[in-house]
Amino acid sequence: MTSLSPCETSKEIREPRPTKYGRFRRWPHQSTFTLRRFLRAGLSLFTFHLSLLFAAPAVAQIKIGAVSCISGPLSTFGVSSIRGARMAIEEVNAKGGVLGQSIDLVVDDNGSKAGETARIARKFLSQDHVVAILGDLTSSATMEAAPLAQEAHVPLLTPTATAIAVTKVGDYIFRSCFTDPFTGRIMARFAIEHLHARRGVILIDVKQDYSIGVSAELGSFYRQEGGQVLQEFSFSSGDTDFRAQLSSLKSLQPEVVFVPAYYTEAALILREARQLGVKAPFVGGEGWDSPSLISVAGKTAEGSYYTNHFSPDDPEPLVQTFVRAYKTKYGTAPDALSALWYDGAGLLADAIRRAGSTEPAKIRDALATTKNFPGVTGNISVDERRNASKPVVVVTIANGQVKMVERVEP
């Protein structure tokens, strides 16, 4: 404000004043409007506003920090996730918030870069004083933040990081999705109970942790339930020709083929298998969940099954309300990531309500004793290893559409 002296207004300058400098009509340096002076005045106004801004008293709000990859290579996932989380918190606030206060979701972007999530976690803990952290999306980013949250004794809940190591960091780290071995168990149980198939083969992508993690538990659980694993075939991400594996697979005449892999390879496997005349149904995991599976495999994908976190055509009223609200807000149908983050944020808000306090330690205790939280991805309970135990949706592909088959309780 200092640079705005009173004689700078044009009216005063034009009128000669009876001062001791009166014989000068104007000061040369105060003469007229100059760009420099305009900018200087603007700058001082800017800083003045800024100071008002920082001096403003804080409104009593409960802060939850949410971190995801909103920009960078993983941004499609990150944007979906934050949309889900925002919607959940807006709904909670519309109903009056929790403990008589509204929740402020502090959203930060890690730009899909290494090291950023750690910085954001430090910001959440030291600047924003959040009561809990929601995130991150990937396991590796979550691993940066988890030790910091554990040290600060602030609960961290990741809705999507599936690596086992994450929740092993400490007793303040939670997960609201299921882990890879759990997917394997559901696939095995579905094959036995629904398809009545007791002779199976497994195709494993040896380059993906996800595939290895799922198939290890899948094989042992399938045998335990009375199934027989005829053979395990392996391939690597990026392969395009699976004829060698599929020909010998065909000669074994399996009743079911498990393909716990990502959609790129799964689609090619389906196509080549049907061309070779393999008739057995194929069962995959949530790695299959992509529109490009159906567009690449086309008709050959018909009659295959895969497990997923969530299905938009689940008749459950809770899911249908969510899908409708999401469509009106964002214009697209929600994907599994939005649903998972919607549930994660809702679960945190619910834990604060149940804790009856905004103390992080009490929220932790409330999270650890979560029983049957009604989420759109199913009723969530938290087990003693702080992982979620929740139902899995099994879907099938019929007429080029994904249809829900059943909801498998844990």
Next chain:
Amino acid sequence: MSRARTILGIFLLFLFLFALTGERPFASHLAYYYDILINIGINVILAVSLNLVNGYTGQFSLGHAGFMAVGAYAAGSWSEHLSPGLVNFLAGSNGVLTFVLQPFPFLQPFAFPTAVADNLALIVATMFGGLLAALAGLAVGIPSLRLRGDYLAIVTLGFGEIIRTLILNIDFLGAARGMSVTGRYTNMFWTFGFAAVAIYVVLGLVNSTYGRGFLTVRDDEVAAEAMGINTTKYKVIAFVVGAFFAGTAGSLFAHYAGFLTPEGFNFFKSVDVVVMVILGGMGSTTGVILAAALLTILPEVLRALAHTDFVPAAQKAIEGVIPIHLPPLQGLLENRLILYSLLLIIMMLTRPQGLFGDLAGSRKRVTSSASK
């Protein structure tokens, strides 16, 4: 040389100041600002070392993240797998040092407390990481530095990708799962200490009689060769020194973040460092340091702006005075990397010669300084 001393003096002052701030300031309420400062330190090391290759020697390298990855993973696995036994053997409660000092109780204070052991572990790991990265620099440099310009850029880019893919396939280093580094030893002191060393070495090299060779290689390679300068040797030296400091930066990062993933050292990381060098002015150490600091702070400032009500309020005020409808600026701020890129373009358009330009002597030619 006097400029080098001034900069060194400033960094020593920093060093001294932060040595006073105590052992682990990372749990305090200033943790976020310490985080930014540490990242500035790491980025200064990366940018200054790349400046030796890209700026002073005029070789366009795009593989700096690769060298950083070598240093980070080497130092990380050193601390995780190799050193705990060694440190315990030397300085543990039943270690050699305790045993040696046992008969002399008055010397007990000199036995390593944990804090000292942590610092020692960091130095050793960082030197190990730096040396391995330097070796990688030598291995890549000798065959590839016979190439020039675009070809060299492609070779170094390929090297960075090879390193990343190699790590993805080595189970010992955690492959795609990533690697945890439990000892988070990095502190302000050593980050800025290594930054000071990097600046001193680079400036010392370039400003020495011997180091004038780097500048001649940049200014005119054919003339340099005609004058009897072994250009390949100079290029390899620049490459190896650059790689060494990239490795130390990697080690500091590994012991700070506590978690390494191959995706953290991809092509974009290399480009980030190259941008710092170009913005700072190729061959201006002062400018590059400033650019490294600026480009680390800028995204955080934009992050802070995105969280305040200032921008929507300002937008409302502007739209109140001038009857126009601006697009939602807050939305733009949430995608702050768009704004960041925009600011980069503006900076490059207004200061194509670097932040300091001629002032810092980035355009100083050997010929002009020799004729004085």
